[in-house]
Amino acid sequence: MAPLGNTAKSSPTSEIQERARLKRAERYEGLAVARYWLYRHVQRVDPARNPGDVYRTHDCRYVRRQRQVEVKVSSETNVAHYAGLATCGSVWACPICAAVIQQKRRAELTKLIQWAYASGYVPAMVTFTAPHTAFDSLADLKAKMTDAFTRLRRGNSWDLFRKRCGFDGLVRSTEVTYGQNGWHPHTHEIWLIKGMSQFDQAGFVQFVKERWAKACMASGLLKSDDMIKRWHFGIHAVDVRFGITDSDYLAKQDASRAWGVDHEMASQSAKKAGPKGVHPHEFLIRREKGDGARFMEYIHAMKGASQLFWSRGLKAWVGIDDVADDEAASDETPPDEVSRVLGAMSPEQWSLVRKLHKRAQLLEAAEIGGWDAVLSLLYSLGWSPYE
Ligand SMILES: [Zn+2]
Structure with a gap:
């Protein structure tokens, strides 16, 4: 002793x-x-x-x-x-x-998913991405995506959709990676829905896809005459999974945030910044030419943004x-x-x-x-x- x-x-x-x-x-x-x-x-x-x-x-x-x-x-x-x-x-x-x-937010998300099932909801994970090129600044992409999200969720047809699928709230996680095509901001959302029996899943997905395409065109993220981009958009821009577990959601977040040691172990090729790219904290470790400027651009563009957004009243509802x-x-x-x-x-x-x-x-x-x-x-x- x-x-x-x-x-x-x-x-x-x-x-x-x-x-x-x-x-x-x-x-x-x-x-x-x-x-x-x-x-x-x-x-x-x-x-x-x-x-x-x-x-x-x-x-x-x-x-x-x-x-x-x-x-x-x-x-x-x-x-x-x-x-x-x-x-x-x-x-x-x-x-x-x-x-x-x-680490603390993970515990909150786990609690949310447990609460959702106990309260009769089917939590769905909805991932949104938008087209981008190496010439887009992160600040510009982020402003356009914010605008597109506002457009996605307003108006009569959205309200009707909400009612039909019993949409009662969401949590949005904002992620940013950097790859061959520059900045890639995207979001993983948990939607709390109840009463999907009145709405078939394919129809639900179709509605969200069409609405996101319209929102992206209105906000300048997608050109209506660029058929190749629109075709890609149709396949990749929205991903919906119904009845998820907390680990499904957390794994999706982790995939965007992997950097450093784990990243290296998970996939050697990912290090070379494939289409999905690397988390910006990787800049601090790999320190390639331009990474210092990219890091500054990233923190300036994201300053003040909340990484995890809960719709109004949801935390209190869940008891968090x-x-x-x-x-x-x-x-x-x-x-x-x-x-x-x-x-x-x-x-x-x-x-x-x-x-x-x-x-x-x-x-x-x-x-x-x-x-x-x-x-x-x-x-x-x-x-x-x-x-
Ligand atoms: Zn700190």
Whole structure:
């Protein structure tokens, strides 16, 4: 037994743990690159300003919010995380906050699907895409898609459709990937429908497809005289699956968000940016020519957009508290777990860790060898208690 501090339970590392640690290390590397790119951008456009005031991600998990930086471990999984640091809460700009928020949102979506079936709904997953080329800016595509969604869901025929299929609400997840044909914004929606017996599924799909085509033509995403694009559009632009499970939906989201280690394992060829492309956080790791500018374009275009949209009143209906992204990101304790403090670092110790890019490695040490291992790491980084 170690005389001081708490010692983490040590157990042989499973392959899953190993992979989770690799991914976390990659996210911290990504966050360090984001910090540098954001700094460089502010230097170029407005050097008098403090980068952390312009982009909160610049300071995320780097700047202290209290004197000591705590290392905490979660009760069930023994996963370590920091407390007492600034967090940015951006799903778009920050690979770490995105992962923390996503973990919490997954629990909410699972709850929604369970609630839906228990309440007699048939949840359907509806995926919308729109044509795009390498010359389209993301901001332009996003504005046109927002316009197309407004058009999709207004007017008498939509209201009638809603009534006929008992449409009572939706959750929309907005995803962006980047590939051969440039930016590819798309959405995965869960529709809550009740009473499909009055409406055949083929008719339902046909209606949504036709309506989406009209909406895209009106918003400038699809040209009415481009027959080849229209033919592709007819096949790919709308995908509907009835009676989905939560894992169907989450897997679809994951497919758009895969980047880094898992991405590499899942498909070597996907790395080469096929038609579906890569998640923008991949820019932070692969760092190809132009990726820095693409990352900035992405975060500027998506700033303020909500990644997950719930139709009005739905959260309350399901019994889910409305927790904003920045609040969700500020506490890394996984859903349904509690964390305990393993130990705390002085400002000097933390300066050393962040300067030497050891943020991920320190968490790993805490998980494997408890606070003793954290101290050993700090000594090996050159920290001395006698200075
Ligand atoms: Zn962040």
